[in-house]
Amino acid sequence: MTGGDVVNRMFLFVPIGIGLMVGSVLTIAYMRSPFSALPVEKFYEISDFEWAQVKNNDLQRGIKIIPELIGPESITVDEHDNLYTGLKDGRIIKIMNPGKANQTVIELTKSFDFAEGSKRKKKRPLGLRLHGAKLYFADAYQGVIMIDLETKNYDIIVNYNDVNPPMLFPDDLVLTSDGKTIYFTDMSLKWNYDDVAFSSIEGDCTGRLFKVDVLTKNTDLILDSLCLPNGIEIVENETHVLLSEHVYRRLTLVNLESAKVVRHIPLPAGPDNIRKRKNGGFWVAIPYIPEPGHFMTWSPVFRRILAGVLGSEGALTNFNLTQGVAVKLNKNFEPGRIHLDLEGKLSQAVTEVSELSDGTLVVGSSISNGIASVDPLPPLVDHPLVDVSI
Template sequence: MQREHGLRKRGKPSKSSLPDVRSGLSNTYENLGACRLLLKVVVGFVILIGILLCFAYAISPITAVSISGIHDIRQFEWAQVENKDLQRGIRILSELIGPESIAIDEHDNLYTTVSDGRVVKIVNPGKHDQSVIDLTESFDYAKESKRSKIRPLGIRLHGSKLYFADAYQGVIMIDLKSGSHEVIVRYDDVKPSLVFPDDLTITSDGKTIYFTDMSLKWAYEEIALFALEGECSGRLFKVDVLTKRTELVRDNLCHSNGIELDRAENHAIVAEHSRRRLAVISLESGKLVRNILLPGGPDNIRRRQNGGYWVSIPYLPEPGHFTTWHPVIRNILATVLGELGILSWVNLNQGIAVKLNDDLEIVRIHYDTEGRLSKAITEISELSDGRLAVGSFIINGIALVDPISSK
């Protein structure tokens, strides 16, 4: 019996200790339950996002393609300069919205195409007696067309004949003496039909017009989706002005918009906007001769008075710009953002112009990075006094930039 005094007495836990143990276990189970619930919510959210992204990809309005070889400003030492060359001057006629292209006659009168469908002449631009004449007021060049929309773009002057490309209708001529007009190429005169005629140029003898069709798929109002997709179905055509016979010169161009001929008229210089380059194409063979790489997508190209060319760049993409992202991501972005959303991601409040010499070598780049005068530039044309008439596809009015030093 005495051993019992040296033994620990074992028995049931006291009733007073049970609530503490049960409380701890209960808290542990509650925490585990909360964690499981949180995990389920997170997993469910991830699955939901995945489903939505898959759905966005499946219904995407575009079929983005891989884009390689895109250069940005870091690859061009000549572009890494600071200047405000395009800020000095005045803006005229703010009531003209989107004067995309500009032609100039021997009296320095301007001819331009605006977003409301008009082609206008500006007499004595920038002077006190400046006036505007509507050249398309007396006729409707889309009257007999199955397409009702009009949007004149690239414009050229040859003698008393004014030629322009319309994004929906084709190539049209206005006789400035008689006031009459003539459709040179209707959109459905070629097969497949023209979808997005953009710019044109004409040989010095006035017999042949070369013009671009930007895409076989995307129309003018879908330009942001077109740029995001990156497909290359643009075409270069030539048309005999007298017979109206139209021939394909080259296809599979990437966002082909602006065009100019070299001085000898042996080559066409075509802007491939989505690849940020100029394509020099032989007019005899239709073969690509060379590419000229640029830090941003070029638009219209025009000759300089003293030799060389002006190339307009509507905006300067930052390195890693979203238009170069993986095709899957771009497909999803097209669904999520839509046309207007994509445009809102692009900084159009800046002006960029590149000067080339006759050998298509870079001479200089000119800026208005703050967009004080020149922005969203689609064309640079020279007046006889050295001033630059600056066109834009969305900005109000025309910027008249003071002559730029040749240094």
């Protein structure tokens, strides 16, 4: 055998060897993956929506309130424009006179531990709602809880194991106007708050919608097989609720009497919390806008491999959570306007938008620091393709 033959064989075996190594790594990652990813229906991109063809920096205009707050995911507002929010460290706070010289912060959970005695030691308050002097919230580990703002006592309305199977990821809630009934979401039967990235990558559709009688605490399942149902809002006549289904990038209108889905509203990205606007319609928070071809659109095999290679923490870094995005819906649930901070100068990873009495927006985020206080938005520009960034 000549030297040239040896060299040729070496050049032949090197790529084969590399290919075998890569194949082995991918196979191991596939086998190590914690799930078998599911096929997902058509993904909508931002280019599919005429109303979203707008350039603006609406969510950059304003200030940060208390930048040291970590992860104020949901924000509720009382009649005096005081704010209430839950933080990543498990605390719930009230902010009086937010953004003003006499701003005051009160920790509402300082005198008690609502996870005391629970087999789950962690706490993560998410969706919050006020009804009179009572503050209700969904905790990602513990369930649905109420704090009496007058007595400073708390009550567990629904413990995570009061339903079967137990709740794994309570996320958001809403009350009827009489305060007698709460509707709330449990995002997944498979993944908890710590592994939220896996739930998205898999295409998980094991979420549930419940209702609970506040007085008797009787809890009933309304609908299951929902695709990461996080945000929820009740519509005006209280016969329907509007849900976010994050995996499928859509809102879902559910008839509460028939427990049937009556309508889907597609969006260019996965929605989070939904809140009513002061003058009718809804605000929909969107944590990020994925680029075309984002790995969430890949086939189940590749998404399974990705999860096996990166793990939950590593996978989360592949979501661009530096953007600020909110969508305005009219009272007929039709999207009409998108508001942006794509550079993340003020608003990042938006998980909720609520309004103050003067039109100021308070913007929550599950991961960023502080609450963004956004100046009242400019008048709507009729033509959707105009650049209103100035």
